Amino acid sequence: MTILVTGGAGYIGSHTCVSLLESRYTVVAMDDLSNSSEESLRRVGKITGKSMEFFKASVQDEDALSGIFDSHKIDCVIHFAGFKAVGESTQKPLEYYENNLASTIALAKAMSEHGCKRLIFSSSATVYDGRNIVAPFAESARTGNCTNPYGWTKFMNEQILRDWAASDPEVSVVNLRYFNPIGAHPSGLIGEDPRGIPNNLMPYISQVAVGRRDHLSVYGDDYDTKDGTGVRDYIHVMDLAEGHVKAVEYAMEHTGEAVFNLGTGTGYSVLEIVKAFEKASGVKIPYVITDRRPGDLAELYSDPSKSAEQLHWTAKRGLEEMCRDTWNWQKNNPNGYEGQRKDD
Ligand code: UD1
Numbered sequence: 001m002t003i004l005v006t007g008g009a010g011y012i013g014s015h016t017c018v019s020l021l022e023s024r025y026t027v028v029a030m031d032d033l034s035n036s037s038e039e040s041l042r043r044v045g046k047i048t049g050k051s052m053e054f055f056k057a058s059v060q061d062e063d064a065l066s067g068i069f070d071s072h073k074i075d076c077v078i079h080f081a082g083f084k085a086v087g088e089s090t091q092k093p094l095e096y097y098e099n100n101l102a103s104t105i106a107l108a109k110a111m112s113e114h115g116c117k118r119l120i121f122s123s124s125a126t127v128y129d130g131r132n133i134v135a136p137f138a139e140s141a142r143t144g145n146c147t148n149p150y151g152w153t154k155f156m157n158e159q160i161l162r163d164w165a166a167s168d169p170e171v172s173v174v175n176l177r178y179f180n181p182i183g184a185h186p187s188g189l190i191g192e193d194p195r196g197i198p199n200n201l202m203p204y205i206s207q208v209a210v211g212r213r214d215h216l217s218v219y220g221d222d223y224d225t226k227d228g229t230g231v232r233d234y235i236h237v238m239d240l241a242e243g244h245v246k247a248v249e250y251a252m253e254h255t256g257e258a259v260f261n262l263g264t265g266t267g268y269s270v271l272e273i274v275k276a277f278e279k280a281s282g283v284k285i286p287y288v289i290t291d292r293r294p295g296d297l298a299e300l301y302s303d304p305s306k307s308a309e310q311l312h313w314t315a316k317r318g319l320e321e322m323c324r325d326t327w328n329w330q331k332n333n334p335n336g337y338e339g340q341r342k343d344d
Contacts (some may be wrong), residue, residue, distance in 0.1 A: 191329030263302025
């Protein structure tokens with residue numbers, strides 16, 4: 001069974017390649033390397049002892065897609081490739097809509113033309129109408145009302161794929177809504193390697209720990225939460241990766257569109273994460289409390305029961321493991337895959 005993984009060199013993509021290879025799938029990876037490094041794929045090979053084919057191309061490149069589908073019998077596609085920086089999406093909305101929507105459409109068209117009809121899409125909890133619903137978020141909860149163009153591209157891509165599935169009884173689409181992926185493969189060989197200043201909490205903390213950043217800014221301590229700081233559903237990236245393997249199995253057995261949360265169902269506050277990371281690393285994380293970040297919500301965590309029942313998947317790894325593996329990756333690769341970055 002052959003799986004095409006778009007965005008295969010990225011953070012979640014590379015960890016998913018490990019899980020797929022370990023589950024004996026043949027993997028073909030595609031990535032334009034605009035926000036990732038081919039080194040991650042070399043390390044996937046090192047971890048698994050298995051090889052995979054790699055195509056350096058954008059998913060918007062229709063000729064490249066045709067070339068891959070013409071030369072391989074692809075059974076299922078996992079589509080990770082896309083722009084993902086929330087702040088940047090508000091500065092460059094047209095680039096975000098163009099890239100994230102055009103690539104999904106080009107991919108689904110190429111799949112239809114080549115008779116490949118199973119697609120797993122990398123969606124996000126950001127599609128939930130978090131300002132008007134209360135955690136835990138089940139898949140049936142209201143979506144929309146997104147706070148930024150990035151979120152809307154996830155919302156719109158889900159709809160495009162839902163419509164595609166409705167148009168052809170052979171199509172199987174699984175939209176996976178991720179909560180907050182953190183951690184790294186326990187080998188410390190692959191992990192999250194953001195370019196520039198990290199937007200997300202865990203990579204920021206780990207760069208403070210390794211001395212690349214001075215201190216963490218905690219965005220507000222006056223939320224209506226256990227300690228006043230924001231609460232999120234952090235999930236180990238290897239649990240997330242294994243969720244994709246389950247989604248592939250699901251897509252083999254079902255047609256139509258399905259949506260599943262990939263989260264743990266447990267919420268941790270920013271300060272709980274800081275403490276857990278300090279414990280795992282033995283490094284003190286200096287922080288200051290600042291204003292709230294615009295668009296942030298107080299509390300956001302999943303109801304993972306549908307995934308447990310229908311996808312036969314639950315997250316197994318706890319916060320200690322998430323922090324340990326993040327630290328293991330960061331201390332072994334203080335500057336990510338490619339040494340000191342020019343943009344630092
Ligand atoms: C963010 C995005 C979300 C995206 C997700 C991808 C926003 C508003 N939301 O989610 O759309 O799908 O990343 O992983 O950007 N925090 C700090 N200091 C920091 C960074 C974060 O205190 O330097 C706090 C935040 O206020 C929040 C928590 O840490 O309470 C988690 O933040 P983050 O990692 O950015 O994730 P989300 O905001 O949940």
